[in-house]
Amino acid sequence: DIQMTQSPSTLSASVGDRVSITCRASQSISSWVAWYQQKPGKAPKLLIYEASFLESGVPSRFSGSGSGTEFALIISSLQPDDFATYYCQQYNTNSWTFGQGTKVEIK
Amino acid sequence: EVQLVQSGAEVKKPGDSLKISCQGSGYNFPSYWIGWVRQMPGKGLEWMGIIYPGDSDTRYSPSFEGQVTMSADKALSIGYLQWSNLKASDTAMYYCARPRRPGKSRGGAFNIWGQGTMVTVSS
Numbered sequence: 001d002i003q004m005t006q007s008p009s010t011l012s013a014s015v016g017d018r019v020s021i022t023c024r025a026s027q028s029i030s031s032w033v034a035w036y037q038q039k040p041g042k043a044p045k046l047l048i049y050e051a052s053f054l055e056s057g058v059p060s061r062f063s064g065s066g067s068g069t070e071f072a073l074i075i076s077s078l079q080p081d082d083f084a085t086y087y088c089q090q091y092n093t094n095s096w097t098f099g100q101g102t103k104v105e106i107k
Numbered sequence: 108e109v110q111l112v113q114s115g116a117e118v119k120k121p122g123d124s125l126k127i128s129c130q131g132s133g134y135n136f137p138s139y140w141i142g143w144v145r146q147m148p149g150k151g152l153e154w155m156g157i158i159y160p161g162d163s164d165t166r167y168s169p170s171f172e173g174q175v176t177m178s179a180d181k182a183l184s185i186g187y188l189q190w191s192n193l194k195a196s197d198t199a200m201y202y203c204a205r206p207r208r209p210g211k212s213r214g215g216a217f218n219i220w221g222q223g224t225m226v227t228v229s230s
Contacts, residue, residue: 001169034216036152043202043223044144044152049216087152091206091215095166096142101151 002026006088006099012107019075021102023088028068032092035064035073038101039084047086048073078104109133111141111203111221118227119193126189127224129203136184137161138209142217143177143188144202155201158186159211193228200225 003026013019023033031051036044046055048064051071061076075082083106088099114128129141143155156167160179167177179186186203201224204217 032213036217038152043204043220044217045220046207046216046218049207049218055216055218085151089152089154089216091213093213095168096154096157098144098152098154 001095002029002090002092002097004088004090004097004099006102008102009100010103010105012105013078014107015078015080017078017107019078019082019104021073021086021088021104023066023071023073023099025069025071025090025092029090029092031067032090033064033066033071034089034091035062036087036089037082037084038087044087075104109205109219111205111219113201113203113221113224116225116227118229121194121228121230123193123228124189124191125193125226126187127201127226129186129188129221131184131186131205134205135209137181139205140211141177141179141186142204142206143175143186144204145171145199146202146223147199155188160184160186161211164211193226195228195230197226198228 005024033051035048038044052064085103112130137160140157142157145153155171158165158177160181176189203221205219206215207218208215
């Protein structure tokens with residue numbers, strides 16, 4: 001199974017900060033990575049697919065990069081609505097794996 | 108509107124059996140994988156497996172193989188997740204989800220999610 005190692009597990013930041021979350025795959029997965037946002041009591045929401053494509057309706061302050069084994073989610077200017085938990089996911093084959101999650105907290 | 112609607116919360120005893128459902132609407136249900144994701148209280152997302160309703164092709168995560176059974180009724184556009192012998196450790200929120208693209212070649216990222224079904228197993 002492909003493992004996804006996500007870091008950091010917790011991130012404290014202020015409104016307006018640039019924030020970066022990384023995921024490392026245990027083997028090359030091309031660009032088959034997605035990023036999700038989850039708020040308490042809610043289902044996850046897709047933000048980015050195929051490493052760098054913005055899902056429809058998602059604000060442009062979110063972006064994704066990477067290929068192979070190293071991936072990143074960047075929030076260019078953190079907004080109050082962005083305090084949540086973020087997960088990466090690989091779908092290189094029909095066997096998906098999630099990262100452990102990153103909780104973005106208010107500093 | 109494309110949506111997945113899951114069955115309601117369940118409270119069961121250890122050893123009970125259970126089948127929860129995920130009703131798809133607004134799209135061609137047989138043509139998209141349906142995935143199942145577990146989230147234990149206060150924990151992260153765990154991929155359990157996927158099923159392709161068109162031919163019932165099923166892939167399980169090794170962590171869940173033999174622990175649960177996935178099925179689908181393509182005529183009714185419903186996916187199912189079932190247990191035959193629940194344990195307290197099965198207490199969790201369970202989500203179904205659909206990927207962005209149809210077809211079997213590669214499921215892709217999940218852009219449609221059900222609202223979740225909370226399963227509580229307690230004596």
